[in-house]
Amino acid sequence: MNVTREMKSFPFDLLLDADPSFENVKEYLERGECYIANQNGKVIGVYVLLQKGSSVEIVNIAIDESDRGQGIGTKLLQDALLRAKQMGAETVEIGTGNSSIGQLALYQKCGFRMMEIQHGYFEDYDEDIIENGIVCRDRIRLSVSIN
Numbered sequence: 001m002n003v004t005r006e007m008k009s010f011p012f013d014l015l016l017d018a019d020p021s022f023e024n025v026k027e028y029l030e031r032g033e034c035y036i037a038n039q040n041g042k043v044i045g046v047y048v049l050l051q052k053g054s055s056v057e058i059v060n061i062a063i064d065e066s067d068r069g070q071g072i073g074t075k076l077l078q079d080a081l082l083r084a085k086q087m088g089a090e091t092v093e094i095g096t097g098n099s100s101i102g103q104l105a106l107y108q109k110c111g112f113r114m115m116e117i118q119h120g121y122f123e124d125y126d127e128d129i130i131e132n133g134i135v136c137r138d139r140i141r142l143s144v145s146i147n
């Protein structure tokens with residue numbers, strides 16, 4: 001697998017898997033840095049970084065459905081932490097829904113700790129999001145120090 005910065009051919013199918021808001025995705029692609037993971041000529045993953053002062057936020061991360069559960073998400077998160085460090089960041093943030101049990105597990109396994117709950121964050125989305133039988137309403141912000 002090799003990870004490279006992508007400036008124009010963004011994998012929207014993957015990006016929208018992580019964030020169903022096309023408006024949000026378009027907006028942060030303009031301001032952030034998008035990295036894609038390729039394996040045997042196929043895009044298998046993506047993440048987007050957005051710098052905010054001394055912190056970098058992973059605003060999107062997604063792995064192709066057929067390639068999940070093999071440690072690729074973990075590898076991309078580690079790659080994102082390394083790049084954030086090279087960007088001079090002291091902390092890296094990530095946010096996910098209250099219903100995203102697997103993501104909450106993965107981020108904590110990668111060292112992230114819960115910082116804040118943004119109550120009702122997902123209630124403005126056009127369609128209800130239900131995962132693991134749980135309605136997604138609130139956003140959990142997590143962060144890790146990379147000093």
Ligand SMILES: CC(C)(COP(=O)(O)OP(=O)(O)OC[C@H]1O[C@@H](n2cnc3c(N)ncnc32)[C@H](O)[C@@H]1OP(=O)(O)O)[C@@H](O)C(=O)NCCC(=O)NCCS
Pocket residue numbers: 017018019061062063064067068069070071072073074075095096097100101102103105106109
């Ligand atoms: C989230 C996502 C990026 C993870 O990628 P992945 O390649 O499947 O992740 P990995 O295989 O590296 O690791 C998943 C880890 O989470 C753990 N995990 C997942 N679900 C879990 C659960 N319910 N309980 C405990 N651990 C869980 C796995 O056990 C694994 O940890 P391990 O390596 O210690 O076993 C991927 O599922 C995805 O693209 N999802 C859709 C988009 C998305 O939701 N993006 C994030 C938006 S916030």
